[in-house]
Structure formats: C-alpha cells, structure tokens
Amino acid sequence: MIDAPDLETEEGRAAYRKELRGVGLPVRAAGLVLILLAAVFVVLASRGMLGLSEDAVVIGYGMLAFGWALVITAVFIRTRHHRQRMQTLNRETSL
Numbered sequence: 042m043i044d045a046p047d048l049e050t051e052e053g054r055a056a057y058r059k060e061l062r063g064v065g066l067p068v069r070a071a072g073l074v075l076i077l078l079a080a081v082f083v084v085l086a087s088r089g090m091l092g093l094s095e096d097a098v099v100i101g102y103g104m105l106a107f108g109w110a111l112v113i114t115a116v117f118i119r120t121r122h123h124r125q126r127m128q129t130l131n132r133e134t135s136l
Contacts, residue, residue: 048130057126064122065115072111079104 047053083101
C-alpha cells in the first residue's frame with residue numbers, strides 16, 4: 042500500500058477515490074464481461090440459435106452465476122482494502 046491519503050483535503054479524497062476504483066478492477070471487469078456474455082449465451086441458447094440446444098441454457102446460467110460471484114468477490118476485496126486503509130490512517134493519526 043502507498044502512503045495514507047490526506048482525507049482532509051479535496052485532492053486527498055479524490056486520490057483515495059481513484060485508488061479505491063482501481064482495487065479489484067480486473068476481477069470486477071471480468072465478472073461484468075462474463076455476466077454480459079452469459080446473458081447473450083442464454084438468449085441464443087433458449088432460441089436455439091447458433092446450433093445451441095436447450096441444455097446449453099444451464100451452462101449459460103452457470104456462467105452468469107460465476108460472473109456475479111466475481112463481482113461480489115471484487116466488492117469484498119475493495120471493502121477489505123478500505124478497512125485496512127482506514128486502520129492505517131487511524132494508527133497514523135493517533136501517534
């Protein structure tokens with residue numbers, strides 16, 4: 042982790058928001074992409090397009106569930122990071 046941001050200034054808060062947006066970004070982006078692909082896959086499979094059978098819908102729902110699991114994991118990663126940063130900040134201000 043980099044030095045704790047100064048949350049008393051607008052620049053410090055903006056820097057911290059930017060830092061938080063980057064935490065878990067690859068996991069969150071992968072989850073969102075998988076959700077979108079799964080939705081398209083389910084629609085195509087349910088209509089029998091591209092030679093997909095109705096059994097392929099189950100695979101699509103599995104992809105959808107895994108995509109949401111990735112998004113929720115990214116939220117937990119970000120929350121854990123925030124909690125650790127705030128503990129670091131509180132330790133530094135109490136010294």
